[in-house]
Amino acid sequence: MSVIQCDNLTKRFGGLTVFHDLSLAADSGEALCLFGRSGCGKTTLLRLVAGLEAPDRGQIRLRDTVVSGNGIFVPPADRRVAMVFQDFALWPHMRVERHLDFVLRSRRMTRCERQCRADALLDLVQLQSHRRAFPHQLSGGEQQRVSIARALATEPDILLLDEPFSNLDATLKTRLWAGILERKQNAGVAILFATHDQQDAENFCGRILTMD
Secondary structure (H helix, E strand, O other): OEEEEEEEEEEEEOOEEEEEEEEEEEEOOOEEEEEOOOOOOHHHHHHHHHOOOOOOEEEEEEOOEEEEEOOEEOOHHHOOEEEEOOOOOOOOOOOHHHHHHHHHHHHOOOHHHHHHHHHHHHHHOOOHHHOOOOHHHOOHHHHHHHHHHHHHHOOOOEEEEEOOOOOOOHHHHHHHHHHHHHHHHHHOOEEEEEEOOHHHHHHHOOEEEEOO
């Protein structure tokens, strides 16, 4: 079953057409790569799926429900979508552990359950020793890992990754991707993985959509 279905999408900013008549589908448990150089529209497409932008034309269906198009627009909070932003988008006033606890509270978990879940995610991204740090105290790679952990904490139906491994070494990329794959396979999560790195595209995704 297609978890993500985009039909004939067109998106413009002023006089610039980012893409025209674009269609794609991603199934439950699939990782689909959006591959292309900077400026080709990868991030814009992710933002449309997340509900952070609306298409000028076309339709987006998530789990067979129309969320954009035909006069319909479902807000981001109601889409069960999590996004790892290229600029991390961390909350500067929150410590690392608070980032995770904040989103876990929406899952109606007990305090003990939230603590166990946060510990497991911090282990995955290797940030247990930085749990009390604020974002400004972290390196770019560490901030990126917090963003990934926060996205996984929401247990989304759809995971949108915008250049998620750009500041990480090969060993850590492989470890994180293994953790993401485990959750994808167990929960049937669909992933859109945007990158300009051809090796990452080939290593981590079953299908590649090349955008020019």
